[in-house]
Amino acid sequence: MAVDDNRLVRRGLHPLHGILLAGTIPLFLGGLAGDLAYSSSYQIEWSNFASWLIAGGLVFGGLALLWAIIDLVRADRRGGALLLYMLLLLATWILGFVNSLIHAKDAWASMPMGLVLSVIVLLLALASTWIGFARFGVGGGR
Amino acid sequence: MKYLHKTKVVRLRLLAPIAIAGLLIACGSNAADADQRGPDPVLPEPHRGLLPSMKIAEPAPWDGQKPTVPEGYTISAIATDLAIPRQTLVLPNGDILVAEGKGGNASPMRPKDIIAGYIKAKGTTSVKSGNRLTLLRDADGDGVYEVKTVFADKLNAPYGLALVGGKLYVANQDALVSFDYREGQTQASGPPVKITDLPSMINHHWTKSLAASQDGRFLYVGIGSNSNITERGMVAEVDRAMVWEINPQTGAHRPYATGLRNPTALTIQPGTGQLWAVANERDEIGPNLVPDYLTSVKEGAFYGWPYSYWGQHVDDRVRPQDPKKVAAAIKPDYALGSHVAALGVDFSEASMGEKFADGAFVGEHGSWNRPDPAGYKVVFVPFRDGRPAGPPVDFVTGFRDANGKTRGRPVGVTVDPRGALIVADDLANTIWRVTPARR
Numbered sequence: 303m304a305v306d307d308n309r310l311v312r313r314g315l316h317p318l319h320g321i322l323l324a325g326t327i328p329l330f331l332g333g334l335a336g337d338l339a340y341s342s343s344y345q346i347e348w349s350n351f352a353s354w355l356i357a358g359g360l361v362f363g364g365l366a367l368l369w370a371i372i373d374l375v376r377a378d379r380r381g382g383a384l385l386l387y388m389l390l391l392l393a394t395w396i397l398g399f400v401n402s403l404i405h406a407k408d409a410w411a412s413m414p415m416g417l418v419l420s421v422i423v424l425l426l427a428l429a430s431t432w433i434g435f436a437r438f439g440v441g442g443g444r
Numbered sequence: 445m446k447y448l449h450k451t452k453v454v455r456l457r458l459l460a461p462i463a464i465a466g467l468l469i470a471c472g473s474n475a476a477d478a479d480q481r482g483p484d485p486v487l488p489e490p491h492r493g494l495l496p497s498m499k500i501a502e503p504a505p506w507d508g509q510k511p512t513v514p515e516g517y518t519i520s521a522i523a524t525d526l527a528i529p530r531q532t533l534v535l536p537n538g539d540i541l542v543a544e545g546k547g548g549n550a551s552p553m554r555p556k557d558i559i560a561g562y563i564k565a566k567g568t569t570s571v572k573s574g575n576r577l578t579l580l581r582d583a584d585g586d587g588v589y590e591v592k593t594v595f596a597d598k599l600n601a602p603y604g605l606a607l608v609g610g611k612l613y614v615a616n617q618d619a620l621v622s623f624d625y626r627e628g629q630t631q632a633s634g635p636p637v638k639i640t641d642l643p644s645m646i647n648h649h650w651t652k653s654l655a656a657s658q659d660g661r662f663l664y665v666g667i668g669s670n671s672n673i674t675e676r677g678m679v680a681e682v683d684r685a686m687v688w689e690i691n692p693q694t695g696a697h698r699p700y701a702t703g704l705r706n707p708t709a710l711t712i713q714p715g716t717g718q719l720w721a722v723a724n725e726r727d728e729i730g731p732n733l734v735p736d737y738l739t740s741v742k743e744g745a746f747y748g749w750p751y752s753y754w755g756q757h758v759d760d761r762v763r764p765q766d767p768k769k770v771a772a773a774i775k776p777d778y779a780l781g782s783h784v785a786a787l788g789v790d791f792s793e794a795s796m797g798e799k800f801a802d803g804a805f806v807g808e809h810g811s812w813n814r815p816d817p818a819g820y821k822v823v824f825v826p827f828r829d830g831r832p833a834g835p836p837v838d839f840v841t842g843f844r845d846a847n848g849k850t851r852g853r854p855v856g857v858t859v860d861p862r863g864a865l866i867v868a869d870d871l872a873n874t875i876w877r878v879t880p881a882r883r
Contacts, residue, residue, distance in 0.1 A: 344763040346677040353554040403494045406556035408675040408728055411492065411761040 314439040322366040323434050326394065326427040329359035333401075334420040341413055349412060352420070353405045360398050363427065366434075367391040383437040390433060394426040480735045481835050485779035487754060490729035497731055497815045501567035504849035506872055511852065512842035513878050516797065519840065522582075522589040522866075523875040527574025529868040530651070531709070531788070531856035532875065533605035533612075537627050539581045540589070540858075540866055542875060544574030547601030547617035547650030553676060564812060567850065569871050575599050577614065579630050580875065587879065596623060596632040604654025604710070606663060613692065615652035615665055618644035620690060639663075640695035643683040646670045649724075651787075655710035658717035663690045664700060664741075666707030666721060673726050673761045674750045685749045687721065687741055703747035703773060709789040709856065710741070711804070716830055722786035722806055723776070725753060729761075731814040736786045738806060738825060738832065739776035748773035778832040783811035784819030788857035788868070792824070795863035797880040803827045805839060805865055807854040820844050822854050822867055840867060840878060852876075 315323065336352030339345070370388040377384055401419035405412045479486055513519045523529075526544055533541045552558045576599060581591035596614075604615030612625040614636065621636035642652050642665060649668025656663050669685035670676050687707055689700040706724040713720055719741040725734035726749070734753040746769060748755070750762045755775040758765070780786050788807030792800055803826040808819030822840035825832050843852045852869040859865055860877075867876040 346675060350553050353556070357555045400494065402555070406554065407492065407761075408671070408673045409761040410763040411673075411728070 315434060316369070317440060319366060319369045320435070320440040322362045322369065323391075323431050325362040326359050326366065327424070327431055329355050329362060330398065330420065330424045330427045333359060334417075334424050337413075337417040337420045341417055344410075346409065349405065349409075349416075352416070353402065356398060356402045356405060356420070356423075359423070359427065360395060360402060363391060363395050363398060363430075366430075367395050370434075383433065387430065387433050387437065390426060390430040394423060394430050397426060398423045480732060480779050480781045483778055483832070485735045485754065485781075486732075487734070487757060488730060488732050490733055490760075492728055492730065496728045496813055498563070498812055499815055499817050500563055500812055501810060501817070501820075501844075501850035501853065501871070502848070503567070503569070503871055504845060504847075504851050506851045506874075509845075509851070510842075511840045511867075511876060513840055514799075514838075516881050517878055518881050519876055519878045520587065521874045522587075522877045523578070523580050523592055524873065526578060526873045526875065527571050527576070528569060528870050529574075529578075529855070529873060529875055530603050530870055531605055531653075532858045532866045532868050533607060534858055534860045534866065535607060535625075535627070538585075538860070538862060539579055539630075540860075540875070541595060541605055541612075542578045542580065542868065543602040543605055543614065543856075544576055544578060545599065545601040545603070545617075546573040547603075548647045549650075550646045550648045550670075550676075567812060568853075569873060571873055573601060575601060577602060577605075577632075581630070587877070589877075591630065593630050595630065596636065599636070601650060603651045604665065606654045606656040608656045608660040608663075608692070611692070613639070613654060613656065613663060615642065615654040617647055617650040617652060618642055620652070620654070620663065620665060620692075620695075622692070639692055640690060640697060642688075643667055646676060646680055648676065648680075649684075649706045651706075651708055653708055653710045653721070655712055655719060657719075658712055661691070663692050664688065664710050664719055665690060665697075666704070666710050666723075668706035668708070668724075669749060672728060673759060674763075681750070687719075700743055701741045701745045701747065703745075703749045703751075703769075704741075705749040707741075708787045709807075711789050711791060713740075713830065714791055714793075718830075720789065720791075720804065722780070722789040723747070724785055724787075725782070726750075726759065727783065727813045729759075730782075731816070732782050735779035735782050736784050736808075737776035737780055738778045738786065738789065738804065742774070745774050746772050747776060754779075778825065780806060780808070780823070780825075780836065781818055783813045785809035785811060786819075787855045788822075790857050790859045790865075792859055793861050793863075795861060795880075796859065796865065797863075800824050800837075800839065803832075805857045805859065806836070807857040807867060809853045809855055809870075810843070810850070817844065817848075820850065820853065822857055822865070839865070840876070843869075 332355040340348035576597035579595040601617035653666035670680040810820035823836035853871040
């Protein structure tokens with residue numbers, strides 16, 4: 303039986319989906335902080351931290367994206383908030399992935415592009431999470 | 445709907461990364477092959493796409509076939525089934541010592557290091573590091589080395605070898621050690637004696653190359669950088685990317701020349717006594733940057749790494765930059781081509797035949813950071829009046845087969861004064877011997 307879009311609105315995001323979604327924010331925020339620290343101190347360790355945090359953000363964001371895609375596929379009405387939410391997560395993940403490739407460049411070669419992308423990816427992660435929670439809320443565990 | 449007006453913005457953002465990725469990969473494609481051999485290599489602008497261009501060697505067995513040598517020369521495998529042979533030393537009685545092993549203890553710092561390490565390992569042997577010296581002997585001079593025995597073992601990734609009088613010096617990845625040596629010996633008479641520790645923290649470039657000055661008073665040890673281009677931090681580069689001069693009596697050392705990213709082999713020029721090196725330059729700024737080189741090593745000179753390459757070409761990846769060091773950097777003598785990975789060098793002798801008598805042989809392990817592989821051969825750099833003169837000539841080729849698979853990768857090259865070139869192959873775990881055909 304197909305589940306309609308209202309199910310998500312009615313029941314909200316599964317708590318685990320919520321955790322994965324919200325987890326992208328501190329991870330990508332940490333990545334941005336690492337980039338800022340590296341660009342002001344030239345201490346490479348900050349750039350390494352950023353690389354790992356961005357990779358973590360991709361794992362969390364990737365799973366949340368997968369979940370959103372499954373919800374979208376199972377929904378009756380494919381559009382509206384759910385589609386917007388999925389597209390935002392997709393954009394977050396794609397730019398986040400590009401950002402991780404930029405961070406794989408050696409030393410200062412990751413700059414300034416890495417820092418710019420870290421800002422954009424964090425904003426996208428914030429937007430995804432905001433919409434995810436604002437539209438659907440968290441629940442589902444009933 | 446409340447958020448619908450944002451959809452357009454989202455769609456635009458979605459397109460952006462695809463466009464960016466397309467652009468970046470496009471500029472990572474292969475540039476026209478510039479001539480990068482000789483004293484004045486053509487250096488393109490640095491560039492790198494989202495991913496570095498890569499082509500990893502795909503190993504294949506020799507299956508009884510052999511590398512190709514010039515007409516009038518023959519090649520044979522004089523030892524097989526070794527455990528990663530790197531450098532060789534021909535002893536006065538004609539015996540050959542082979543240093544076997546693989547070092548490095550660099551832990552991954554970034555996700556990239558794990559992935560790149562896995563990919564690059566596919567192009568190397570799966571044999572375990574030998575950590576030993578093997579002695580090969582051809583007692584009757586028929587070109588067959590019937591004795592193959594362990595001269596010394598339990599060493600720590602031995603690489604550079606030098607004999608001075610009755611002392612055999614071995615540059616392990618963490619220390620310079622010596623053995624007493626008498627002619628004819630097939631086994632070390634005791635454990636090695638440590639002369640001095642060598643920089644070994646991280647050991648990203650772990651090979652410690654070695655040469656002894658003509659008068660035997662000093663030893664020179666080549667120490668590679670701890671990173672491609674400072675991505676492990678500046679602190680990791682203390683005492684790295686330089687050649688040390690060591691007094692073997694006291695173990696005292698001083699930097700002899702600096703800024704050589706990875707001086708993988710050292711040798712002394714006969715006659716002049718001048719120290720020469722081959723060095724591997726930096727990666728990931730394009731398939732035609734930066735050329736590896738052969739150079740005389742000038743005392744006190746700075747060769748650029750990490751701040752600049754080939755003189756004053758600033759490497760923007762290094763922070764903080766150092767304009768004073770850039771200004772002080774000197775150009776190496778002779779470019780061998782980008783990413784060829786020169787790992788062996790030795791000067792020739794008249795016994796190698798007229799055409800290859802005056803010059804230096806260079807073993808090129810082969811590239812990973814190019815779409816079209818470079819190196820994977822032994823070349824001969826002709827000299828005149830003690831200086832390189834003219835383009836390099838292929839001497840041993842065919843390490844890659846017609847299908848693009850890699851059967852061997854040359855490392856150390858050593859000239860046997862009796863008229864032979866000894867080539868260590870660390871993929872096939874073989875020692876090759878090239879001789880002028882007997883007339």
